[in-house]
Amino acid sequence: MAGKTPSATPEGTAKARRSQYGRGVSERGRRMRALLLASARQVFERDGYLDARVADIVQLAGVSHGTFYTYFDSKLEVFRALINEVSEEVVDALTVPLGGDSDTSTSDFAARLDLSNRRFLDVYRKNHAMLRLMEQVATIDPQVGEQRVFHRRVHVERISASIRKLQGRGLVDRDLDARTAAAALAAMVGNFAYYWFAMGEPFDEELAKATLHRMWLGAIGYHDAR
Amino acid sequence: MAGKTPSATPEGTAKARRSQYGRGVSERGRRMRALLLASARQVFERDGYLDARVADIVQLAGVSHGTFYTYFDSKLEVFRALINEVSEEVVDALTVPLGGDSDTSTSDFAARLDLSNRRFLDVYRKNHAMLRLMEQVATIDPQVGEQRVFHRRVHVERISASIRKLQGRGLVDRDLDARTAAAALAAMVGNFAYYWFAMGEPFDEELAKATLHRMWLGAIGYHDAR
DNA sequence: GCGTATTTCGACATCGATGTCAATGCCGAA
């Protein structure tokens, strides 16, 4: 049953060789992998996840069908690889502490919030095509679904930490439930960005950002003693 | 070319007969259609849109494969029929005028808003499985995508009309851009409902509704002279 | 310029869901 070695034959299946040698280890391999990733991204953005075919990806890359499978097990696996890159950017943008170390900077909170939301929106705009696809694939593949949930958790946690801090300083009513409020604000900002950038609803750049900022603060009842 | 009548042969293709006779006109036919719709809904909710197979639907209904195609052209068409029913409920919930006729009821606005949001959330909860699927299919089928956009437009328009009315009465700052603010609030409520009911994030019923209400009002800077 | 490690090639087998159709079954009206 297990691998005998008939003298002349090339030995083992191609698949076995592939996993044995690792895939794309050499410089050449790394370039090929990058090329395939770039092509895949183009095809996905053009055709959507479901309509994208491996055949299109390899054609765009100018390589043969089989080469694709040297580097990825399936269409889904390339997509995951691509979304990982984007995800990192998003999480980075969301991870920047809103609180700030200095207790002194009490009333700069509004400014820091504004900056943070702007950064998030800019990252969303930059990657809008992939983030739109992520919404699609999140409903199809559990692993990508997990990633979307992770984004949201990061966002909600950052916001609820801020709210608690403001409540500690007496700047926000303690009656407000921080977790629920954070969930609602994350929904507001995230879904607004989705319709604005991914679905193409037109808004005036500055007006939208300023309005979002102002509503965010009003929603938690934060009123700066300016 | 057109329908001659060779004596013995059954005449025309089955497909032609189907479109000729209409599908499910009789009482019997209407029952069959309803049965298939119910089975389809169960299968969709259990397996998701993509993994649902016509074979599963007919098996659950206890009829043969071909019968399905007497009533629907494809899996997509059944889904559209199902989502139409749900969509009607959602639009109804969103269509109830927030303004109210009476100019007198100035300060009941908050109460009416609360009622309206609660109604929306209840409809969402009731149909959460299909609405979750709608989010999935909206990214796949343009027609269902249109329907989702329509929901949103109804929601946004209702809210922005309210905001304008409140601005007219001097209860909300005229500086606030009604359309942008309405888009953000619709995003907040709609996406919160999605994560709450469709994705199963746990929230305390009463706390969530009250918090959403309070934030909604705070976001537009409405402060009741209570 | 030889040999081995690594990558590429592309024709082909596979696969499962979809939609079709000719034949048969059902049912109410005459």
Place this chain on the structure above:
DNA sequence: TTCGGCATTGACATCGATGTCGAAATACGC
């Protein structure tokens, strides 16, 4: 009970994307 419109049946053809594999090509150390 018989007739004809209407509905059901289920085996089958179709189809296109996926992933495989044996063999050829390329790189590169020696």
